[in-house]
Amino acid sequence: MKALKALPARFHIAAAVFLLIAAAGVAGPLAATAGPGDLLGGPFVPPGADFLLGTDHLGRSVGVQLVHGIRTSLYIGLLAGVAGTVLGVLIGTLAGYRGGLADEILMGLTNIMITVPAIIVLLLLSISLDTRSVTVMGICIGAVSWPWTARAVRSQIASLRQREHVDIARLSGSRTWRIIAVELLPYMMSYIVMAFVIQLYGAILAEAALSLLGLGPSGTASLGVMLHWAIAWESIRGGQWWVFLTPTVFITAITFSLLLVQSSLDTVFNPRLRVGKAAR
Amino acid sequence: MALLRHILSKLGWYAAAFAAALALNFFLPRLLPGNPVDTLIGQALRGHASSETKQRVYETYVAEFGLDQGLWSQFLTYIGKTLQGDFGTSFSRYPAEVATMIGDALPWTIALQLPAVLLGWIIGNLVGAVAAYRRGGFDRSVYLSSLFLTAAPYYCLAVLLLYGLAVALPLFPTGGGWSFGNSPEWSAMFAVDAVSHWFLPFLSLLLVFIGGQAIGMRSMAVYEVDADYVRFAESFGLPDRKIVGYIFRNGMLPQITGLALAIGTLVGGALLTEIVFSYPGIGTLLYDAILNKDYPVIQAVTLLVLIVVLVANFLVDVLYGLIDPRIRAAERGER
Amino acid sequence: MTLASITNLSAHYTAGDQRFHALDDVALDVRPGQVLGVVGESGCGKSTMASVLSLNPGPSLRVTSGTLAIGGRDVDLTDTASHRALRGGTVALLPQGALNALNPTRRVGAMAHDILAAGDRRITRAESLRRTAARLEALELPPRVLRAYPHQLSGGMRQRVVTALATLRNPRLLVADEPSSALDVSSQRLLVDLLRRLVADGLVEGIVFITHDVALLSELADRIAVMYAGRVVEEAPAKDLVAAPRHPYAQALLASVLVPEPGTRGHRVTGIPGAPPDLRAPIPGCPFAPRCAHALDRCADERPPRLVIGERDDSCWRSAEAEEAAHVR
Secondary structure, eight states: OHHHHHSOHHHHHHHHHHHHHHHHHHHHHHHOSSOTTOBOSSTTOOSSSSOTTOBOTTSBBHHHHHHHHHHHHHHHHHHHHHHHHHHHHHHHHHHHHHOHHHHHHHHHHHHHHHHSOHHHHHHHHHHHOSSOOHHHHHHHHHHHSOHHHHHHHHHHHHHHTTSHHHHHHHHTTOOHHHIIIIIIHHHHHHHHHHHHHHHHHHHHHHHHHHHHTTOOOTTSOOHHHHHHHHHHTTHHHHTOHHHHHHHHHHHHHHHHHHHHHHHHHHHHHOGGGOOOOOOO | OHHHHHHHHHHHHHHHHHHHHHHHHHHHHHTSSSOHHHHHHHHHTTTOSOHHHHHHHHHHHHHHHTTTSOHHHHHHHHHHHHHTTOOOBOSTTTTOBHHHHHHHHHHHHHHHHHHHHHHHHHHHHHHHHHHHHHOHHHHHHHHHHHHHHHHSOHHHHHHHHHIIIIIISOOSOOSSSSOTTOOOOSSHHHHHHHHHHHHHHHHHHHHHHHHHHHHHHHHHHHHHHTSHHHHHHHTTTOOHHHHHHHHHHHHHHHHHHHHHHHHHHHHHHHHHHHHHHTOTTHHHHHHHHHHTTOHHHHHHHHHHHHHHHHHHHHHHHHHHHHHOHHHHHHHHTOO | OOSEEEEEEEEEEEETTEEEEEEEEEEEEEOTTOEEEEEOOTTSSHHHHHHHHTTOOOTTEEEEEEEEEETTEEEETTOGGGOGGGBTTTEEEEOSOGGGSSOTTSOHHHHHHHHHHHHOTTOOHHHHHHHHHHHHHHTTOOGGGGGOOGGGSOHHHHHHHHHHHHTTTOOSEEEEESTTTTSOHHHHHHHHHHHHHHHHTTSSSEEEEEESOHHHHHHHOSEEEEEETTEEEEEEEHHHHHHOOOSHHHHHHHHTSOOOSTTTTTOOOOOOOSOOOOTTSOOSSOTTGGGOTTOOGGGGTSOOOOEEETTEEEOOHHHHHHHHHHHHO
C-alpha cells in the first residue's frame, strides 16, 4: 500500500483512463439496444443526435461497435495476457530452478521464439483457421507471447535460488513445488504483475494487428476489425474521420495507458531506476 | 582468428534457426485439421470460372505442391523449390509468379524501412542520451512523447499522419507509391513524384523508431550518466556534446542487441504501416494476399520476413563484435 | 600566503521536500606546495566538499553561499554556470575509484585530447598526444598507453593514467576525492608517493586530499582538517593534530584508529559512542555535543566560535572558554 502511494501521478491518471475504457467495454454492450452488426442508418452518417459517433460504410453504429470492440479486444487481451504470463512464469521458473539440460533446452526454444516474430507465427496460425472465435484467438496469442516473460523470470529465479532461505528449505526436505511456491514466487510478485501488464499490452496490440490484416475474430467487432474496415472502405481518404479516428484513438489510449502504468510500476519496484540521490 | 570462429559459431546457430523457420512456415498451417491448401484453393476459386478451369487450376497446384504425395516428400519439394527461389504461382493473380510479385514489391519496402530504421536509430539514441544527461523538464517531455510514440501501434500514428497531412491539410498525396497516370520509370519527374508519396509513410516509421530507441537509450543512459567516467569527464569541463557522445557510445552497445531483438517487431509493424498508405511494398502485397486467400504469396512473404529477421540478427551480432573494444579484445585474447 | 581559500561555504541536498544540510559555513585554506588533508566519517560532508571544490556539484546539490579565492580571483561557488571554464585548468579532480574513471570505449590518447581541447579549442591532435606522452613519461608510463583502451591497462597503470590526465592541464589545485579508498596498502603507498611528487615537481601547486583514513593523511598531508556533520571542527599541521588533537571529536576520531607512530602501539582502540546527528534540520550549537563527554550547557544551543591560535584552529566551547579565562587572568 505504501508503494501505491509512492507511484507518480501519471500512474493514477493512466490507470483511471484504462479502467474507464474497460468499464465502457463491460457496461456499454449491456446498455446498447442494438448489436454491433445491426444496420441502423445510412452509410457514413456523421456524428449527431441519432448516432453519437456516426455510422460506418454499411450504416452500423460506430458507438455500438466501439463498446463491443473494446469488450472483444479486452477479452482477447486478458485471455492471452493470463495465458502468456502463466506460460512464461512456468517455463522460466522450470528453466531457472532446474538448471542444467532442462534450462538449455527451454532457453534454446525461448531464444528461437524471441527471434521469430510472433506476428508471423500468429499469421500462419490464423490463416489456416477458417473461423476464428475470440477464445481461440486469445489462446493463440498467449501461446506465442510467453518467451520474453520466460527469459526474464528465468534469470530472476536463477539468482533467487542462490539465496540462503532457499537452501535451508531444500536441505530441510521441502518438495520442489513447495519451494517454488513459498520461497521463490512471493519475491517475484511485483515482477509478475508488471509482466502481466506488458503481456496484456502486447496481446491487445497483436489482436489489433491481426484484425487489421483481415485475420480478426469472426462475427464480432473488435477495435482492430473496425480499423480494418475503415481502411478497406477508404474512410481516411473519404474524410469520414469518425469511422477511423474512433478505433485509432481508443487503441492508442488503451496501449498508452497500459505502458504508462507499467513504466511507473517499474520506477517504483525496480531499485536501479529510482532517482533522487541522497547525500553522496 | 577468434573473431572468425565467433562468427562461424553464430552462423551455425542461425542456420539452425533458419531450418526451424522453414519447417515452421511449412508445417504450421498443415498440421491443423483438414488440408488447408485444399480448402484455400477452393475458397480462392470460389465463384470463379467454369468447373473445367477450376479443375485445371486445381491440378496445377496439386502437382506443384506435390499434394498427391506424403507430407515429408511435400516438405522436401517445398524446400527444393524454395532454395531455387521458386515460390510457386499466385492463386489470385494466376498465372503470375510469386517470386516476380515479391521482386516488384521488395524495393519499395526497402526504400521505406531501411532509411527509417537507420536514421530513427541514430536520432532516437542521441535524443535518449541527451535526455538522460540533461534530466529535468527536457527529459520528462522526451520520455513521455517517446512513450506515446512507441505505445501506439505504428499504424495508428500512420492513420493520424495520413489524415492530418494528406486529407485535412492536403500537403502530401493520400497514398500509393506514385500518382495515378504515372508509371514507374527512371526519370526525374517520376522520382519527385515517388519521393512525395514516400515521405509520409517514411515519416511515420521514423517517428515511431525514434520514440522506441529514445526510450531504450534513456533507460540505459540513466545509469551511464552517474558513472564514474562521466563525472571524471565533467570535472575537466568537457563540452556537453562530448559527454553525450561518451554516454551515447557506451549506452549504444546494449542498444545494438536491443535493435537485433526488436527487428522482428519493427519489420512486422512497418509492414502494417504500408497498408494504411496503400504503399506498393511487401506489406500491401501481404494484405491483398490475405484478403484474397492467396496462400503461396502469404507463405513466401512470411518466409521472407523470417529470413530478413535472421540475417539482420546475424549482422548485428557481427557488428557488435566489431564495435565494442572490450569484446574485440576478448576475441583477440588480450587482457 | 595561501594558494586557495574557501570561505563561508554552505550547501544542501534536496530530496523531495526534504533538505540535507551537507555543508555548514565551511572555511579552509590551501597553502602553495602543500597537501591539505580533509578527514571525517562517511556522511560528514567531505565528498560534498570535493564536488563543490572541483566546481562540479551534482544536480541535487544546491550551494547557498561560498567563495573560492584562487589565482587572484574570487569564484562565486553558488554560480555553477560560470564554473565550466575553470574545471580541469584551475581546479582538477582526482576521482574516487580510478578503475571506473576512464571511459571504457575511448583510447587514453583520445581522452587526453578531449581534455586538452576543452581548455584550448585550437590544439591539434598531434600536439595533444605529444604533451600527453611527455606527462605519461614523467609518471613512468610507456607511450603505448596512448593507444590503449582502459581495460588493457593494469590497475596500477590505470591509477597513474587517471592521475596523469587529471594534471594534464597543470591545474593549480588538485582535489583528490578518496582516491585511495579502493586500493590495497601497497598501491596506496605508490599513490602517496605519486602525489607528493606532483607537488614537489610543481605539476600542481597544491592538493586537497579527502579521505576517511587518518593514518594515511599523517604520512601524506602537511595540514589536516577534521570534518564533522558538515563543519570543519579543527584544522592544524598534520604532526600537531595527530600528536595532540584539541577538539573532542578529533580526539575521539584519532583514538578510534591505529596510527603507526612510535608510542601509540598497544593503545586501546575505542569507538565513538552514539551516532552522527540528523542533518535534515540545521543544528544551532555544536553538532558533536550529544556524543561529547565534555559537553557544556551552551554547546547544544550556541555555535562555538572558530578559535585561531598560531598555526592551528578549532571550534569548541571548551577551548574558547579556556582561552577567555587565560585572557582574563
